Every structure is written in structure tokens, then in C-alpha cells.
Amino acid sequence: MKLLKLVPDNTNIDFMRWRNLALILSILVTAASLTLVAVKGLNLGIDFVGGQVVRATFAQPVDIEDLRGRMNALNVGEASIQDFGDSRTYQVRLPSPPGDAAESARIVGEVRTALTQQYPGVKVGAGEAVSGKVSGELAQDGLLAISLAMLGIAIYIWFRFEWQFGIGALVTLFHDVSMILGFFALTQLQVDLNIVAAFLAVVGYSLNDTVVIYDRIRENMRKYRKMQIVQLLNLSLNETLSRTMVTSGSIMLALLMLLIFGPDVIFGLTVAILLGTFVGTYSSIYISAPILVWLGVKPDSFLRVEEKSTELRGSDGAMV
Amino acid sequence: MFELPRWKIWGIFLTIIVGIAFAIPSLFPKSQVATWPALAPRTQIALGLDLAGGSQLLLEADLADAARQRLAAMEDSVQTELRRAPRIAVGDISTSGGRISFMLRDPTQIDDAVERVRTLTQGVGLTGARTWDVTTQDGNRVFMTQTASGQAEALKNAMSVARDVVRRRIDPSGTKEVTVINQGQNRILVQVPGIEDPEALKRLIGQTARLEFKLVDQNADPNQVAQGRAPAGSQVLPMADGSGSIAVQRRVMVTGEQVAQASQTFDQQSGAPVVSIRFDSQGARRFGRATTENVQKPFAIILDNKVLSAPNINEPILGGSAQISGNFTVATASELAISLSSGKLPVKLNVIEERTVSADLGKDSIESGLIASAIAILAVMAFMIITYGRFGVYANIALVVNAFLILGIMGIFGSALTLPGIAGFVLTIGAAVDANVLINERIREEQRRGRKMLDAIDTGYKEASTAIFDANITNVIAAALMWYFGSGPVRGFAIVLLIGIITSVFTAVNFTRLLVALWVKRKRPRELHI
Numbered sequence: 025m026k027l028l029k030l031v032p033d034n035t036n037i038d039f040m041r042w043r044n045l046a047l048i049l050s051i052l053v054t055a056a057s058l059t060l061v062a063v064k065g066l067n068l069g070i071d072f073v074g075g076q077v078v079r080a081t082f083a084q085p086v087d088i089e090d091l092r093g094r095m096n097a098l099n100v101g102e103a104s105i106q107d108f109g110d111s112r113t114y115q116v117r118l119p120s121p122p123g124d125a126a127e128s129a130r131i132v133g134e135v136r137t138a139l140t141q142q143y144p145g146v147k148v149g150a151g152e153a154v155s156g157k158v159s160g161e162l163a164q165d166g167l168l169a170i171s172l173a174m175l176g177i178a179i180y181i182w183f184r185f186e187w188q189f190g191i192g193a194l195v196t197l198f199h200d201v202s203m204i205l206g207f208f209a210l211t212q213l214q215v216d217l218n219i220v221a222a223f224l225a226v227v228g229y230s231l232n233d234t235v236v237i238y239d240r241i242r243e244n245m246r247k248y249r250k251m252q253i254v255q256l257l258n259l260s261l262n263e264t265l266s267r268t269m270v271t272s273g274s275i276m277l278a279l280l281m282l283l284i285f286g287p288d289v290i291f292g293l294t295v296a297i298l299l300g301t302f303v304g305t306y307s308s309i310y311i312s313a314p315i316l317v318w319l320g321v322k323p324d325s326f327l328r329v330e331e332k333s334t335e336l337r338g339s340d341g342a343m344v
Numbered sequence: 345m346f347e348l349p350r351w352k353i354w355g356i357f358l359t360i361i362v363g364i365a366f367a368i369p370s371l372f373p374k375s376q377v378a379t380w381p382a383l384a385p386r387t388q389i390a391l392g393l394d395l396a397g398g399s400q401l402l403l404e405a406d407l408a409d410a411a412r413q414r415l416a417a418m419e420d421s422v423q424t425e426l427r428r429a430p431r432i433a434v435g436d437i438s439t440s441g442g443r444i445s446f447m448l449r450d451p452t453q454i455d456d457a458v459e460r461v462r463t464l465t466q467g468v469g470l471t472g473a474r475t476w477d478v479t480t481q482d483g484n485r486v487f488m489t490q491t492a493s494g495q496a497e498a499l500k501n502a503m504s505v506a507r508d509v510v511r512r513r514i515d516p517s518g519t520k521e522v523t524v525i526n527q528g529q530n531r532i533l534v535q536v537p538g539i540e541d542p543e544a545l546k547r548l549i550g551q552t553a554r555l556e557f558k559l560v561d562q563n564a565d566p567n568q569v570a571q572g573r574a575p576a577g578s579q580v581l582p583m584a585d586g587s588g589s590i591a592v593q594r595r596v597m598v599t600g601e602q603v604a605q606a607s608q609t610f611d612q613q614s615g616a617p618v619v620s621i622r623f624d625s626q627g628a629r630r631f632g633r634a635t636t637e638n639v640q641k642p643f644a645i646i647l648d649n650k651v652l653s654a655p656n657i658n659e660p661i662l663g664g665s666a667q668i669s670g671n672f673t674v675a676t677a678s679e680l681a682i683s684l685s686s687g688k689l690p691v692k693l694n695v696i697e698e699r700t701v702s703a704d705l706g707k708d709s710i711e712s713g714l715i716a717s718a719i720a721i722l723a724v725m726a727f728m729i730i731t732y733g734r735f736g737v738y739a740n741i742a743l744v745v746n747a748f749l750i751l752g753i754m755g756i757f758g759s760a761l762t763l764p765g766i767a768g769f770v771l772t773i774g775a776a777v778d779a780n781v782l783i784n785e786r787i788r789e790e791q792r793r794g795r796k797m798l799d800a801i802d803t804g805y806k807e808a809s810t811a812i813f814d815a816n817i818t819n820v821i822a823a824a825l826m827w828y829f830g831s832g833p834v835r836g837f838a839i840v841l842l843i844g845i846i847t848s849v850f851t852a853v854n855f856t857r858l859l860v861a862l863w864v865k866r867k868r869p870r871e872l873h874i
Contacts, residue, residue, distance in 0.1 A: 027873060028730045033792055071832075079705075129401075129695040133543045149705035151542075153698040158402065162831060169829040173822040180821055184814060220830070221764040221837035225771050228822045228841070232778065232815045239811040267778075267785040274727050274781075275774035278720035282770055286716035287709040289394075293767050 030273065031266040039261045040254045043314035050311060054199055057206025064209045069216035072163040074120035074156035076100075076128055078135045083145030085111040098138055100131045108288060113149075120156045128153040166220040170201070173224060177231055185238055188319040193234050196312040200230045203303045204296055213292045222293045226300025229275070233268065233308035240264050241316070245323050253321060257313045272305045348861055356858050359850070360745055366752035387755035392762030392836060395710045397703030398537035399545060403510070405503060405530040406692040413691065414490065414498055415439040418476070421464050422446070422488070432457050444488040451484040458486060465494075499530060502690040507532055510693075512686035513548050532693065540702050544675070552648050552692055553683035555600030555668075557631070560642040560654050564591035584650040585671050592644045592651070597634040602627025606685040608678035611669060617677040619668040621684065628664030636660040645670065647680070713766040720770050721747070724777055732784045733873050738859045739780035742851040746776050749847040750840065759843075762836035772844025775819065779852035782808040788874055797872045798864065805857055812853060819845050 070077050088105055091114060095103035101119045108115050116135060121127045132151040139146050154162070174197050182190030204226055208215055240260040248256060279298040286294060369377045370389040377386050393400050419439050426432045432453050437446040448454055458478055465476040465488075475494030479487045490498070503526050510532060511524040523535040539545055561578040574580045574591040582589045604624040611618045623631055634643075635657045644654045645668050652670030672680070725743065728736035750769065754761065787804030795803060823845065827838035863869070 027733050030731070033788075129542075129546060129698040132698060132700075133541075133546075136541070147702065147704060148540075149702050151698070151700045153695075155696040157404075158697045165829060165831050166834065169826045169834055172829055173825045176821045176825050177818045180818060217831075217833045218764050220834050221767065221826075224822060224826045224830075224834065224837065225767070225841075228819045229771070229774075231818045231822070232775065235815045235818055236778075236782065236811045239814055243807075243810075263789065264785075266788075267781050270731060270781045270785070271774070271778040274724045274777050275771070277723050277727060278770050278774050281720035281723050282716045282767070284716075285712060285719050286766075287712040287763070289709055290713070290763050290767055293764065297767065297771065 029266070030269040035262045035265055036258075037262055037265070038258055039309060040258050040314065040317075043310065043317070046310040047314065050199060050307070053206075054202045057202045057209070060206050060209040064212070066205070066208055066215050067212045068163075069214045070117065070152060070154045070159065071217040072159050072166075072215065074128070074154050074159040076118045076120075076132050076135070076153045077115060077151070078132060078139065078148060079108065079113065079115045079150045080139050080143075081113045081147045081149055082143055083112075086114070086143065088114070091116070094138065094142055095135065098134060100134060120159075128155050162217060166217065169220065170223055170227065173227055174201075177227075181235065181238070185242060186321065188316055188321045189238050191319060192238075192312045192315040193231060195315055196234050196307045197227055197230055199307050199311055200226055200300060200303050204300055207296070207299055213295070216292075218290065218293045219296060222296035222300070225297045226304060229297075229301055230304035230307065233272075233304050234312040236267065237261065237264050237308050237313060241313070249323055251323055253317055253323060256323060257316065261309055261313060268305060268308070272301055275301050348858065353858060356854055360749070360855065363749040363752040363847075364745070366755050367748040367750075370751050370755050387752070387758075389751060389754050390758060390760040391706075391710070392760040392765070393535055393537060393699065393706075394701050394763045395706045395713075395761065396537045397540065397701050397706035398535065399539045399542040399700045400536075400698070401534045401542060401545065401549070401695055402527070402697035403532045403534065403549065403693040404696045405499070405506065405532075406694055407499075407530060410499065410502060410691040411442065411490075411495070412439075414495075415442070415444060418464070418488065418490075419444050422461055425460055425464060426457065432460070442489070446486055448484045448486070454480060454483060454486070461486065461488065496529075503530060503532065505687075505690045506693065509687050509689050510534060510549055513682050514545070531696075538703070540700060542698055542700050544679070546695055546698075547676075548679050548682060549693060550695070551679070551683045551689075553600065553680070553686075553688045554648050555603065555684055555688070556646040557597040557599075557634070558592040558595065558644050558646060559597065559634075559638060560644050561591040561593050562641065581644070581646060581649060581651050584647065584652050590644060590651055590654060592646070597643065598623065598627050598631045600684055600688055602630070603684050606681040608674065608681045609667075611667065616669065617672045617674045619672070619677050619681045619684070620665065621668060622665045625664070628662075631664065631666065632660060632662040636662075709763060713763065717766060717770055721773055724773060728777065728780070732780075734863075735780070735784050735787070735856075735860075735874050738856045739777065739784070739852070741859065742780065742856045743773060743776055745855060746844070746848050746851040747773070749851065750844050753843050753847065754840070759839045760836065761840070762833060764833040764837040765840045768837040768840035769844065772841060772848055775816070775845060776848030776852050778815070779808075779812045779849060780856060782811055783853070783856070784874055787872075791872070791874070797869070801860060801864075801872070805853070809853065812849065816845050816849050 088107070092103055092105050095105070095116055095118075101121060104117045106115045106117065107113065118131060118135070121131060132153045136148050136151055139148060174194065178190045178194045181193045201223060204223060208219070237260060240263055241257065244251070244256050244260050251259070276298060279294055279301065283291070283294045283298060366385045366387045369380075369384075369386050374388060377388060380386060416439065419437065422444060423437070426434055433449040434446045434457070435449060437444070448457055458480060462474075462478050465474040465478070467474055473491060473493050475491060475497060477489045477491055479489070481487065507524055507526050511522065514522050514524065514534070514536060521537055523533070525533050527533045534545075534549070536545060561575065564575055564578060568574070569580055569589060569591045572580050572589070577595070578591045578593050580589050580591050602623050603621045604627070605622040607620055609618055609620045610616065639657050639660060642654045642656050645652045652668060655669070668680070721743065725740045728739050730736070732739065750772065783804055786808040787800050790800035790803045791797070820842065823838045823842040826834050827842060830838060
């Protein structure tokens with residue numbers, strides 16, 4: 025049987041030739057993403073801003089304006105209504121009421137009762153109420169989890185490799201996470217706690233990719249001590265290219281299946297991870313590797329100090 | 345590498361067999377697993393509420409209310425203590441500003457008084473710090489302030505009692521597998537699978553259920569009561585049905601703590617739902633005495649500072665049982681009965697987060713989640729076979745074993761599978777594939793460099809292992825941090841990722857290596873298509 029080869033043997037693509045162009049492009053897109061987040065903002069779910077959500081599936085398609093009118097008649101705040109996949113499933117979202125926390129939970133009950141009474145055959149699938157106090161903590165928790173995960177990993181890479189690699193991984197992560205944020209700002213998909221899990225998955229995958237390439241760079245630096253850094257990076261990227269393609273390919277394949285056949289509830293989560301996989305693959309090649317050049321990694325970076333000095337003496341000797 | 349020590353081979357197989365054995369029960373319905381022989385493993389993966397359907401409430405203690413209650417209780421103790429012989433006369437006692445203060449009529453008794461109220465405080469922990477600080481001022485005034493450690497200790501005790509009370513209140517409502525756990529310092533998480541309308545649950549938990557019997561103050565001027573003013577020694581309380589208010593004596597006849605049993609019944613005359621209670625022996629004595637002394641006078645039945653009803657005492661009630669009426673429905677009467685027999689909450693609890701998912705939605709999610717996961721895994725498996733041939737098959741066997749190991753370990757630890765967990769599962773499958781991709785690509789490379797087949801395989805496994813190690817440790821760090829600092833879905837995702845990374849390295853590296861070794865040993869192949 026002839027086996028599939030996504031990447032031919034012994035490729036020799038000059039990735040580094042485009043590194044400045046890629047850098048400019050990456051900076052532009054990152055800046056655009058962050059601007060988008062600043063201008064349009066994120067569509068934060070009740071997990072992070074507090075409020076109430078009731079999701080219901082109706083027996084017949086309903087008129088959105090009529091539904092909105094009925095919800096607003098309850099006098100529990102301005103209802104925002106979003107359809108959920110088909111024309112029979114809707115999500116009614118209400119802002120956090122002023123006053124005590126129990127009020128928020130009571131409103132969910134009221135909306136639930138009103139829906140059941142006014143629409144025969146309706147099925148209330150889910151009801152959630154998060155008070156402003158908890159939502160603040162959830163947002164903090166989420167941010168803390170992401171930041172600490174990034175920091176912890178950077179420190180580990182610094183110890184296992186060199187400080188330049190730690191910084192490289194951090195910058196790469198920053199790029200990838202900004203990209204995903206920009207995507208959510210652009211599409212206005214709702215950001216809830218599940219999406220934090222997606223961010224963490226992206227962080228994990230992006231690092232995985234970066235570390236595999238760094239590992240090969242380290243190996244080649246030990247092997248080819250005299251090679252120019254740019255040439256060495258190109259070699260390492262080409263050697264790992266086949267692996268990069270097969271792994272990214274299979275993960276994206278799995279996520280695509282989840283996107284098509286999976287439950288609606290995890291749509292946002294899956295899209296985020298899928299995009300993250302793509303961006304993570306790009307950035308491990310065009311950000312994490314070139315940054316080593318700018319940070320001045322030399323082929324002898326991985327030599328121990330005494331080895332460095334004998335090496336220097338050797339070349340001195342040759343000159344004499 | 346092709347001559348593995350025997351113990352290692354057995355170790356790998358044993359781990360896998362145990363893992364699969366513990367995963368199998370999760371694939372069958374619970375009712376069926378219950379009939380299995382005693383020796384068979386029965387560990388099942390719990391489903392999170394988002395998949396199983398049910399309600400989750402996060403309750404938070406009202407700290408201000410708790411502090412007020414502690415002050416009031418201490419004030420009571422102080423008064424009782426100083427009234428005991430030899431009595432120390434005090435005046436101007438107040439609990440404002442978060443501390444208790446009182447003045448001594450006779451300043452020479454101050455040392456005595458301080459010593460006696462100090463016996464009411466307790467030491468905390470090993471440091472010997474007390475729960476309350478007792479200080480004096482001007483030689484005749486005593487202050488009592490609760491210390492920080494005293495507050496923490498009191499809150500800890502209150503939260504643990506509150507958790508037990510909440511559990512007792514939910515358990516009789518006939519639901520199973522209720523989770524009631526303390527979270528942080530002042531929160532309780534309640535998860536009840538199967539309950540889709542959390543309203544009843546909230547009413548049940550929300551009642552402090554402080555039941556008191558007090559005499560109605562018949563001397564109070566109705567006009568003054570309407571303005572909220574009551575004579576000395578009495579207080580004005582609202583009626584529970586909203587029909588105005590009533591003046592009652594401050595002195596408590598009997599409290600709900602002396603209730604031994606409570607149940608919902610029907611009134612024999614009117615047929616209305618009522619709550620029948622039976623007092624314990626002390627309560628029965630006190631109730632008997634109070635009703636004997638006050639025949640033909642009305643007494644008020646007070647729940648959480650609202651008057652449920654104020655019937656007349658027609659005759660002394662000596663049997664130790666009584667009936668509480670007050671516009672109940674069957675449901676509210678049985679809720680009150682449960683609340684009363686489970687005891688009063690030591691602290692007011694507020695619902696600060698509520699999530700409900702219907703069983704239908706949960707079932708839909710898990711079905712489409714499982715189908716999607718299965719399709720995803722099949723797609724990846726097909727991809728691996730057309731890319732790596734025989735080595736792809738080995739990677740796939742490892743993949744399936746890996747899936748079972750994750751299920752088995754989650755079953756053993758009792759961690760719940762949630763929707764984000766399913767996404768974590770798919771991601772782990774991807775990561776597991778990566779380890780084999782790294783190995784197989786490396787073997788291809790070594791072959792291209794002209795190594796002989798066996799040498800290429802050996803070097804491939806060796807050289808790929810540093811990259812696999814580094815890549816997975818970074819993921820373990822990320823997963824561990826998100827598990828520790830995250831909440832809800834983040835944790836559900838992290839736990840699957842954490843378990844999955846560990847099992848995937850084991851299956852993708854150790855197990856496939858064993859499969860390759862067995863193949864090489866038996867077939868003695870001359871060349872390798874990879």
C-alpha cells in the first residue's frame with residue numbers, strides 16, 4: 025500500500041526568507057484584533073457580567089418581536105433574545121437586577137412560568153442566573169487561570185531551554201490569544217466560561233507546537249555548531265514540517281467533526297479551538313522561530329560555559 | 345528496545361487491563377451494573393449536570409446577618425451569666441457597632457464581671473487566642489468584641505452545620521445523588537440531578553426556619569402597633585399573610601429547637617393542610633406549663649420573624665404535640681415540616697448562582713457529543729492508517745486503549761464528565777496522536793538517513809521522547825494550573841486534559857513500543873513501510 029505523505033521528503037523551504045514580512049503582517053493583525061476588542065468589545069455571557077438566561081424550545085416557530093414584548097411585559101429588565109440554531113429555540117437574556125442576589129434567581133422562575141403559561145408545549149431547556157458578585161469572581165478566576173498557565177509554561181521553557189525561548193513562547197502565546205479575542209470581537213459570539221476552556225486549549229496546543237520546534241532547534245544547535253542561525257532555523261522547520269502538518273491536520277479534522285456533528289452548546293468552544301489550532305501552527309513557524317534571531321540566539325547558546333571557552337581558545341589557536 | 349524485560353511487559357498489560365476493566369461499567373446503564381457480581385468493578389463516570397440534567401445552586405452565607413446573630417447569642421449568654429447568683433447588676437447593654445457593651449451598676453464588681461464573661465469565650469487553636477476580646481473603660485464599662493480568629497472559627501462551624509441542615513432538607517424530597525459541599529469560606533454548592541424546577545429547592549433551603557412561640561401582648565394599643573410601636577417587653581411583628589402586624593411579648597415560650605418531629609397533615613375540622621409537631625421532653629414540659637398558665641389567651645406562632653397564626657389557647661396542651669396552621673398549601677406545609685425537622689439554619693443563605701438544565705437537553709447534548717466524538721476519532725484513525733500503515737494501526741490501538749484508560753481513571757476518581765470535558769477528550773485524542781506522529785516521523789527520517797530498519801525504529805523512539813516529554817509537561821502545567829485556579833467548565837476541561845495527557849504518553853510511547861517489539865520478535869521483518 026502506498027502511504028500518504030502530506031509533505032514530500034527532504035523539503036527545503038526557505039521559511040525565514042519571509043520572516044520580516046510575516047512579522048509585519050502578524051503585528052498588523054494582532055493590533056487589528058486588539059483594536060477590534062477595544063472598539064466593539066466582547067459579547068460577554070452572564071458568567072462574566074451577571075444576569076439571567078432562559079433557553080426554551082417552542083412547539084411552533086414564534087415571532088421574535090412578540091416574544092420580546094411578552095418578556096418585557098414581565099418588567100424584569102430589557103430582554104435580549106437570540107435564536108439558537110433553529111427558528112424554534114430561543115435564548116432570553118435579562119440583565120442583573122439591582123438589589124439582592126436572590127432576586128436574580130427569582131426572575132428565572134418568573135420567566136420560566138410565563139413561558140410555560142403563554143406558549144403551550146414549550147420546553148424550557150435551561151435556566152441560569154448568575155449574580156454580579158459571582159460573575160466578577162468567575163471572570164477573575166478565568167483570567168488568573170490563563171495568565172498563570174502562560175507564565176508557568178514560560179518559566180518551564182526558560183529552564184529547559186534558554187531565556188530567549190521562554191520569551192519566544194510567551195510572545196507566540198500572546199499573539200495566538202489576541203487572535204482568538206479578535207475573532208470573538210468580530211463575530212460577537214458569546215464568551216462564557218466554556219470559552220475560557222477553549223482559550224486554555226489554544227494555549228496548550230500552541231505551546232505544544234512551539235516546544236516541538238524548539239526541541240528540534242536545540243538538537244540541531246548541538247549538532248551543527250558552525251551553522252548560521254537563520255539556516256539552522258530553516259533546517260529545523262523543514263525537518264519538523266511533516267510532523268506539524270500531520271498533527272495539525274488530524275486535530276483540525278477531529279475538531280471539524282465536532283463542529284459539524286457536535287451539540288450546539290459547544291459550537292463557540294469548538295470554533296475557538298479550531299481557529300486556535302490554525303493560528304498556533306502559523307505562529308510556531310513564523311513567530312516563535314524568527315524571534316530567536318531577533319533575540320540573538322547564537323549557535324553556541326546551548327554550550328556549557330567551559331565548552332564555550334575551550335571552543336574560543338581553539339579558534340584562537342587556529343589563528344595563531 | 346526489542347528485548348523488554350518480562351516484568352515491564354506484564355506491567356504494561358496489567359495497567360491496561362485494569363484501566364479497561366474500570367472503564368467498562370461506564371458503558372452500561374446504571375441499573376444493569378447494579379446486578380453485576382460483587383467482584384466486578386462498578387465504577388461509573390458521573391455525568392455533569394449539563395449532561396445529566398438537574399439543578400445547581402451556589403449559596404452564600406449572609407455574613408452581616410451571621411455577625412448579628414452571634415452578637416445576639418452572646419448578649420443572651422452574658423445576661424444569663426450575670427443574672428446567676430451572685431448576681432451582678434448591669435445596665436445600658438447594647439450590641440451596636442459590632443460589639444457588646446454594658447455598664448456596671450456597682451463599679452467595684454468590674455473584675456468579677458470581666459472574669460465571669462471571660463468564661464463565656466473560648467480558646468481557638470494552639471495559639472491560645474480567645475474567640476472574644478473583653479476590655480474595660482472608665483472602670484465601669486465592659487466591651488466584648490469578637491476576634492478575627494473567633495469570627496473565622498464561628499463561621500467555619502456555622503457553615504458546616506448549614507451544610508448538614510441543607511443536606512437533611514434535600515434528602516427527604518426523594519432525590520438521589522445530591523451533592524452538598526462547602527466552597528471557599530462562606531459558600532455551599534448544591535447539585536441535584538433530576539430536579540428541573542429549582543423553585544421548590546430554593547424555598548426549602550432559603551427558609552431559616554426559626555420557629556418561636558410567643559404570647560400575644562393584649563395590652564398593646566392597636567393604634568401604636570399599627571405605627572410599629574409596642575410597649576416595653578414586647579415587639580411588633582408582621583403577619584405572614586400580609587394582613588397587618590401584631591404585638592407579641594419578647595419572651596419566648598418555646599422554640600423550634602425543641603421540636604422532635606414535624607410532618608404535614610390535615611386539620612381535622614377544616615381539612616386545610618397543617619404542620620403537626622411533637623416537642624421533645626423539655627419542650628413538652630415548657631409548652632405544657634406555658635399553656636396552663638395562659639389559658640384563654642392567644643399565642644403567636646412565629647416563623648422567621650413573621651407571625652403564621654395567633655390562635656387562642658383553649659385548654660392546657662400537655663401531650664407535647666401541637667398543630668401549626670397558617671394558610672398553607674400541601675407543598676408549603678410539607679416544606680415547613682422538612683425545614684423544622686432538619687433544624688434551623690445557623691446563618692441566612694442567599695442564592696448567588698443558579699443553573700438548571702433539563703434532562704432532555706442534557707440527553708441531546710450527550711448524544712450528539714458522543715456521536716461527534718466517535719466520528720472525530722474514526723476520522724483521525726483513518727488518517728493515521730493511510731499515513732503510517734502498520735505503525736498507524738499500532739497508534740490506533742493505543743488510541744482506543746487510551747480512551748478506555750481515561751474513562752477508567754475518571755470512573756475511579758469519580759470526576760464528572762461535562763460538555764467542555766468532551767471537547768477536552770477530543771483534544772487529548774489529538775495530542776495522543778501527536779506523540780505517535782513525532783515517533784513515526786522520526787523513524788522515517790532516520791530511515792532516510794540510511795539507518796537499518798531496527799536501528800531506525802530504536803533511534804526514532806529515543807530521539808522523539810525529549811520532544812514528547814517537553815511538549816506534554818507544558819500541557820500538564822497548563823492543565824494543572826487551570827484545574828487549580830479555574831472553576832466550573834474550566835475544571836471539567838482541565839481534569840480530562842490532565843488525565844488524558846498522562847494516559848496518552850503511556851499508551852503512545854510505552855504501549856506502541858511493546859506492540860512494535862512483539863511484531864519484530866515474531867515476524868522478523870526485513871523492511872518497514874512507514
